[in-house]
Amino acid sequence: MIAIFKVELKKHAQDKGLFFWMLGLPILFTIIFIAIFTANTDAAMRQEVILSIIPGYVVMFVFFIMISMVQVFIKDRDKGTTSRLASTPLSSFHYLLGKWLPFMCIVLIQIIVLFLFGRLVYDVPLGEPITLLILSLFITFTVTAIGLAMSLTVNTENMGIAITQIIALGGAMLGGLWVPFEMMPDFMQTIGRFLPQYWAHQSFQDAMAGTTELTELIKTLAILFAVGLAAIITAMIRYPSFLRKSVG
Amino acid sequence: MLTIRNVTKHYDSIEAVKDVSISIPEGVCYGLVGPNGAGKSTLIKMIATIIRDYKGSIQFNEKKLNSTLKNKLGYVPQDIILEEEINAIGNLNLFGRIYGLKGSQLELRTREVLELIGLRDRGKDKVITFSGGMKRRLNIGCAIMHNPDLIIMDEPTVGIDPQSRKYIFQMIEELKSAGCTIIYASHYMEEVEKLCDYVAFLDRGQIVENGAVGKLLQQYAVPSIYIKGNISQDKLEQYGTVSAKKDGFLLYTKEPLAAMGKIIAYCQENSVDVERLELVRPRLEDVFFKLTGSNLRD
Numbered sequence: 001m002i003a004i005f006k007v008e009l010k011k012h013a014q015d016k017g018l019f020f021w022m023l024g025l026p027i028l029f030t031i032i033f034i035a036i037f038t039a040n041t042d043a044a045m046r047q048e049v050i051l052s053i054i055p056g057y058v059v060m061f062v063f064f065i066m067i068s069m070v071q072v073f074i075k076d077r078d079k080g081t082t083s084r085l086a087s088t089p090l091s092s093f094h095y096l097l098g099k100w101l102p103f104m105c106i107v108l109i110q111i112i113v114l115f116l117f118g119r120l121v122y123d124v125p126l127g128e129p130i131t132l133l134i135l136s137l138f139i140t141f142t143v144t145a146i147g148l149a150m151s152l153t154v155n156t157e158n159m160g161i162a163i164t165q166i167i168a169l170g171g172a173m174l175g176g177l178w179v180p181f182e183m184m185p186d187f188m189q190t191i192g193r194f195l196p197q198y199w200a201h202q203s204f205q206d207a208m209a210g211t212t213e214l215t216e217l218i219k220t221l222a223i224l225f226a227v228g229l230a231a232i233i234t235a236m237i238r239y240p241s242f243l244r245k246s247v248g
Numbered sequence: 249m250l251t252i253r254n255v256t257k258h259y260d261s262i263e264a265v266k267d268v269s270i271s272i273p274e275g276v277c278y279g280l281v282g283p284n285g286a287g288k289s290t291l292i293k294m295i296a297t298i299i300r301d302y303k304g305s306i307q308f309n310e311k312k313l314n315s316t317l318k319n320k321l322g323y324v325p326q327d328i329i330l331e332e333e334i335n336a337i338g339n340l341n342l343f344g345r346i347y348g349l350k351g352s353q354l355e356l357r358t359r360e361v362l363e364l365i366g367l368r369d370r371g372k373d374k375v376i377t378f379s380g381g382m383k384r385r386l387n388i389g390c391a392i393m394h395n396p397d398l399i400i401m402d403e404p405t406v407g408i409d410p411q412s413r414k415y416i417f418q419m420i421e422e423l424k425s426a427g428c429t430i431i432y433a434s435h436y437m438e439e440v441e442k443l444c445d446y447v448a449f450l451d452r453g454q455i456v457e458n459g460a461v462g463k464l465l466q467q468y469a470v471p472s473i474y475i476k477g478n479i480s481q482d483k484l485e486q487y488g489t490v491s492a493k494k495d496g497f498l499l500y501t502k503e504p505l506a507a508m509g510k511i512i513a514y515c516q517e518n519s520v521d522v523e524r525l526e527l528v529r530p531r532l533e534d535v536f537f538k539l540t541g542s543n544l545r546d
Contacts, residue, residue, distance in 0.1 A: 003345035011333050082326045087296040087323040088346045089315070247298055 004090070004098025008072075012102055018068055022026055022110045026061040030054065034122065054118035055204035056177035059197050062107050062139060063168035066147035069103055070160030073151035073242075082246035092239055100117070100148055107140040108118040127210025131217060135207060139200045145231035152238040171197040196227045249274040249312075249429050250295065252459060255304035257290055264290040265302070266453040272446070277424055279440035279461070280345065280433040281536065282450030288433040289326060291450070292402045295431065296323040308398070319347060322396030324432060326403040328383045332376040336367050336386050339375060340393055347394035355392055364391040364422065365497065366415050381412025388419060399423060400431045405439060417443060437532040451534055456539045468538045469530030471504040475511065477522035485487065 012018055035054055038046040063235070076082045076099075085095055115132065118124040126132060154160040172178055174188055175197030181189060192198045205218040206212045250272040265287045280288050293299040295306060296340065297318055306313040308320065311443040330339050339359055344354045346486045362368045365385040374382060379401065388404060401420075405413050420443055423430060434440055440447055441461060448458035476496030484490045487510055488501030501507040504527055515522050 003342050006329055007338065010338070011331065064310050067466055079329060080325055081329050083293070084323070084325050084329040085346070086298045086341070088316065089318045089348070090346050106402050136288075143518060156374065248295060 001090070001094035001098040004085075004095065005101050007107065008099055008102040012068075012176045015068075018106070021064060022061070022106060023113055024174045026057055026110075026114055029061075030057050030114070030117070031121075033057070045174065049125060050118075050122045051208060052180060052204060054115070054122065054124050055208060056172070056201055058111055059139065059175070059200045059204065060168060060172040060177050062110060062143050063146075063171065063197075065103055065110075065143060065162065066164040066167070067108050067161055068106075069144070069147035070154060070164070071157055072099065073148075074154070074157050074160065075244060077246040080246060080248070082243055083248070086243060086247075096148065096239065100144060103144045103147065104140050104186060107143060108136060110139065114215070118161045125210065126207055128207040128212055131207040131212050132204065135200065135203050135217075135220070138221050138228075139196070142196050142200075142224045142228040142231070145228035145235070149231040149234040149238065152235050152242040157170040171195050173242070174198075175201060177201055196224050211242055225246075249309060251305075251310075252291075252295070252306045252486035253305045253307070255289075255291070255294060255302055255306060257294065257299065257302040259509075264453050265294070268304070268450075268453075268455050270448050270455060270458055272429065274429055275427055275451050276445040277420065277426070277430040277432055277443050279444035280431060280450060281435065281437060281447055282530065283435060286450040288435075288450055289402055290453075292323075292400055292433050292462070296321060298323075306431050308401065311385040320397045322391035322399045323401065324388050324391045324401040327514070328368050328387050328405065329489040330375045330383060330386055330390070333374060335372050335374050336362065336378075336389075337371045339386060340389055342480065343390040344393040357395075361389045361393055364392075364419060364506075378497065379409070379412070381415070384408050384412060385415060385419070388416065391519060392423070393508050396427045400433075402433045403435070405433075405434070405436065426438070437536065443531045447532065449539055451540045457535070464535050465530050465532065469532075469534040470500045470502065471530050472534075473499045473501070473504055473508055474524060474526050475499060475522065476524040477515070477520060479515070479520050481520070483514070484511070489529045498528065 008058060034050055037053065041049065057108060061219065082095070086092070115124075115126060119126055132175045151231040152161055154163065174192040175181075175195045176184060176192055177197055181192060181198065181202075184192065203212070203217060252268055252270050255265055256263065268287075268291060280291065282288050290299065294302055295313070297313060297315065308317050311317065325469055331342065337358055340358045341354060347414060349357055356474055358371075359368075362371050365388060367382060367385060367389070370378070370382065375386065378386065384404060388401070391399060408416075417439075420430060420432070426489045430441065432444055444461055447461050447464065449456040457468075462492065474493065474496055478492075481490050481492070481497060484499050487507040488499050490497050490499050492498075495520065499507065499511075508525070511525065514520070
């Protein structure tokens with residue numbers, strides 16, 4: 001498992017496209033949209049917008065890791081790597097873990113970099129850093145678990161990209177990552193409350209402001225964990241079929 | 249060493265492998281020969297423990313072939329499956345680590361394998377810069393990092409240059425000398441004839457015949473004479489069965505030397521111009537043709 005993990009991490013580190021997708025683009029979007037939404041606003045409103053956009057875009061952009069996950073797994077499946085490794089003593093669990101963990105590292109780094117960017121450039125508060133770190137770990141787990149389940153389920157890369165867009169952008173819209181949640185229509189708020197994006201965003205905002213309530217935090221963590229766990233179970237169910245496709 | 253008993257594998261309604269039974273002794277090179285779609289790769293994947301849902305049994309040293317025996321097997325897939333963005337050493341290390349090698353043991357074995365596959369000077373180069381032949385050699389290298397007892401090779405020489413092919417043959421000879429048992433699936437008959445001690449012919453998922461290469465050649469392949477010149481087919485038919493081949497004729501007879509003498513005498517007496525007259529060694533291709541009624545590359 002460690003062997004696979006190391007090789008994957010090395011490959012990701014050489015992937016300049018991944019850096020742009022995971023760090024360059026979110027930073028660019030953050031700068032542009034903060035500039036747009038804070039034009040002609042007073043300082044209090046500007047701060048409110050920034051405090052919503054920074055965690056909102058963090059949550060939205062972490063979901064784009066699913067595209068890279070789909071690409072890696074589909075390539076492994078179609079090239080025959082998955083079946084090649086099935087002939088070795090490496091168990092399917094360790095194979096999946098070896099492929100999955102590097103993506104978790106990338107997402108975690110992405111979240112830390114984006115928050116540090118917010119801190120350095122926009123002076124956003126990071127009131128409860130430990131809470132932020134715990135939330136980051138949970139959202140990382142959830143997102144990459146969904147990515148894993150999707151990678152083992154979709155037939156083509158294009159299908160994976162399309163579903164990622166729906167999950168990332170649809171979730172961002174309904175989860176209140178683009179506009180304040182309370183300003184959204186009631187039916188959208190109802191749907192939004194079923195999405196991990198909403199819970200992660202709300203808890204990130206609370207943790208940044210230093211106003212986290214323990215029960216709310218536990219609720220968010222439980223929701224994120226439950227979604228992630230459901231995705232892991234889906235991935236385990238899908239793996240035999242994924243392996244059969246790789247065997248040909 | 250490896251005993252395959254009544255193995256059958258279906259893909260939906262297609263029977264890819266039908267009731268196959270073969271026994272592979274220790275230390276031999278065993279060829280699996282057949283046209284594309286004959287079931288070679290499916291059988292190979294069953295032996296390599298990749299395909300597990302099949303009927304029948306495969307035993308390795310009288311134990312059911314399962315995950316615990318994977319350390320004894322080395323599988324060389326038909327496709328080149330390497331990490332192209334990392335170097336040759338990285339690829340060998342990856343497989344070495346999967347099989348439990350580490351530290352100085354891993355380093356030493358990596359050096360040995362690089363030497364064996366002839367890539368000692370290219371170990372630090374990324375695989376993406378390698379030729380097809382070099383990648384094929386590295387593909388084999390990854391499968392032998394853990395010194396397996398049984399090496400399963402699925403078409404290891406497809407699409408490579410003669411130099412790399414020769415290199416791979418040398419490697420296989422060295423592995424055989426070291427006591428490894430090798431299963432070699434190919435549709436190149438001449439390779440199997442050159443490398444293998446035993447062969448099984450697969451056609452439409454079934455074993456048509458199997459046994460020692462020499463014995464099968466003796467049993468099935470009739471020696472023939474090739475003649476090209478100003479001589480008609482009906483004149484040659486008095487000496488045996490004749491078929492046309494490359495502007496000349498192939499004459500099949502049980503006594504080729506005697507027939508050759510008679511043809512020479514006939515040609516001298518009748519002033520027949522002969523461009524080529526030669527004794528043709530029986531080949532596995534002829535055995536396959538005799539058994540299935542079709543050529544391998546049909």
